[in-house]
Amino acid sequence: MKISHKIRLVIFLSIALGLALALTFLLAQRRIDSAVAQGRQLSLLTAEIFQLTLLGQDVALHPEELRAPNQWLKQHRELGELLYRVRLDDPQDGAVLEKLREAHGYQLRLFEDLQLLSRQQKESGATAIGRERLERLAYRMSFSAQSMLSNALALEQRKRGEISGYRREIDRIALGLAGIMTSVIAALAYLIGRSITLPLARLRRETEIIGAGNLGHRVGTADNDELGDLSRDFDRMLDRLQAVTASREDLQHEVEARIRVEQALRESERSLKKAQAIARMGSWEWDIPSGRLRWSDETYRIFGRQPGHDSPSHEAFLDTVHPDDRPLVARSMEGALRGENYDIEHRIRLPGGEVRVVHQIGEVEFDDAGKPVKMLGTVHDPSGRPVRMLGTVHDITERKRAEDELRRANERLGAQLMEIERLRAILQEQAIHDPLTGLFNRRYMEETLAREFAGAERENYPVSLVMVDIDHFKRVNDTYGHQAGDMVLTDLSETLSGHIRGRDIACRYGGEEFLAVLPHTPIEVAAHRAELWRASFEALELEYEGQTFRATISLGVAAFPAHGTTSQAVLAAADKALYAAKAGGRNRIVVAD
Known part of the structure; x- marks a missing residue:
């Protein structure tokens, strides 16, 4: 191989490695810039949720007074605008953001219920049941706001970790590629140097013999590189020793030019980010x-x-x-x-x-x-x-190479698409279930109600709704702690799931409230099922950290079409029946009138 070809090989490998380093830095920096922008949005979102949490705590402390409602609504509206401006690349973060949006809407519904109940208390006179319901609504608002704040803080912390990971990745890649570039160039330089110095040494020995006066001596070489050509020139032009010396000077100039090329190459590597293929x-x-x-x-x-x-x-x-x-x-x-x-x-x-x-x-x-x-x-x-x-x-040499690379990229893309489809199925499953209880979440419940009521109206079959609420749930949390409350929620979800048919759907409605959707079920059968749930849960002996206690539930039952022709009407009737069960002493079921 000729020396010029070896130099081109060094240049090509150096450019390729430098381009890989530059492209890696560019892609990683774009990921960091995107993550930093999302981190700023999440910081602002956390601050807005914190302000809403403070206002919610004030409502929880003084539910009957309902201080600064306009301030709360303004803060809630600003938070909503920010929630729908935030965009996150990670699907898991996007799912958490979607939960924050759902919780944001849930907060508004609770606040409207709180306002309505507060006015009723002021107009009709305060009652113990009304105050308890005010406290329960205020507690839900506070609990929901705290949950939103926790999720927002977790998102922000995750994004900070992601940014730190990207930066560490850049450092590792830079060190690795720099080491590879140095090693490859050094190795090639060493090999090329030997391929030059060894023939030069032999040539020197031969020319010393000729310079001693033995003009009949011949260098003789079978090499096909530049040094071989030079040796054959010695054999043909022994009478022109001065020309031979000039050839050696030309060779020295070539080596110096190679050094200048390597220096120019190092300078050009800093501008490789702007390099592009030109037809x-x-x-x-x-x-x-x-x-x-x-x-x-x-x-x-x-x-x-x-x-x-x-x-x-x-x-x-x-x-x-x-x-x-x-x-x-x-x-x-x-x-x-x-x-x-x-x-x-x-x-x-x-x-x-x-x-x-x-x-x-x-x-x-x-x-x-x-x-x-x-x-x-x-x-x-x-x-x-x-x-x-x-x-x-x-x-079209580069086009031919690009076509081969495109074929390989399509094969890699096919494998990536299969992995994306698998992850999409997992995220779809997570998006419709409550993470604590494993039951369907409120979003899936709303979709199910719309679907079942449309089918019931079309085919004229009954649909019953059973609203379930844990009695004195706040007392459980205050006495045994929130982890004990989570255990009670999980036990109730297992009780509901253990006495349910294949088409029935049990959902966590919010907080300590649950809803069972029973298609093709008359209200009498639904009431019997509700009594079965009530008795089974009452019989459970709950134990937390060595302490044994029991809990009870109240249930409200309503059905389509007896109590309404829309899901909203039947749901309101079931909620009203649940309220009557609470007012009647709890631990009972009430069928809507």
Whole structure:
């Protein structure tokens, strides 16, 4: 291999590694910028939720007074606008953000209920049951706001960790690629240096023999690189020792030029981020009568020559064509002169030996006598003979490489799409279930109600709703702690799930409230099912950290179409029946009137 080829190899590998480093930095920096922007949004979101939490705590402390309702509504509205402006890339973070939006809507409904109940208390006189319901609504607001704040803080912390991870990843990649670049370049430089220094040492020994006066001595070498050529020059020109010395000086200049190229390469690596592939296309014109061939500057460069350095000819052009492709080019030229299309791809060999692929397109024009005149143009020859031929040549080597890379990328993309589909199914499952109890969440409940009531109205079958609420749940939390409260919620969800049919749906409505949707179930059967749930839960002996206690539930039952023709109407009837069960002493079921 010639020394110049080895230098090109070093340059190519250095550029490739530098480009990989630059692209890696660019992609990682984009990910960091995106994560930082999302982190700022999450910080602002956390602050807004914190302000809403403070206002919610004031409501929880003084539910009957309902201080600063306009301030709460303003804060709630600003938070809502921010929630729907925030966009997160991670699907898991997006699911948490969707929960925050649902909780935001739930807060507004609780506040409206609180306002309505507060006015009723003021207008009709305060009652113990009313105060208890006020406290329960205020507690739900406070609990929901605290949950929103916890989720927002978790999102913000996760995003900070993600940013830190990206930065550590950049550092690792930079160190790794820099080490690889240094090792590869050093190894190649060492090998190239040996391939130069060893032949030089031999050449020196031989020239010392010649310099001692033995002019009949010959260097003799079979090497095909530049040093081999130099040795053969010694053999042919022993009488020109001064010319030999000049050749050695030229070699030294080449080594110095190589050092300058390496320095320029290191400087150019800093601007690799702006590098882009540029398509190369040139044009040529063949004057058929005279045989002259004219090339554009770009065509000279494609064929590895300096623009204007020499005058190309048709025969010289054919010499640059790869030997295996010359018959194809010759046949295509002959066909073009007969009026056929000239559109071919073939290989060429550059002066340095490099093989490239070019795409040529041309079109022959004919004169009035039907003879070919030129390719592309309007020049005519009165003699009826061919005048000239015009065309273009396009370097498509990079396009061929890109096509291979695109095929491999499509294969990788197929595997990634399968993984995305698997993750999408997991996220879909998580999006419709309550994380604590495992029951369906309120969002899925609303979709189910719309679907079942549409079917019930169309096919005229009953749908019963059972609203369930844990009695004195706040007392459980205050006495045993929130973890004990979570245990009670989980036990109740297991009780509901243990006595349910395949088509029935049990959902966590919010806080300590649950809802069971019973399609194709008359209200009498639903009431019997509710009594079964009540008795089963009352019989449970609950234990937390060595303390044993029991809990009870109150249930309200309503059905379509007896208590309404819409899901909202039947749900309101079930909630009213639940309120009556609470007012009647708890631990009982009440069927809506």
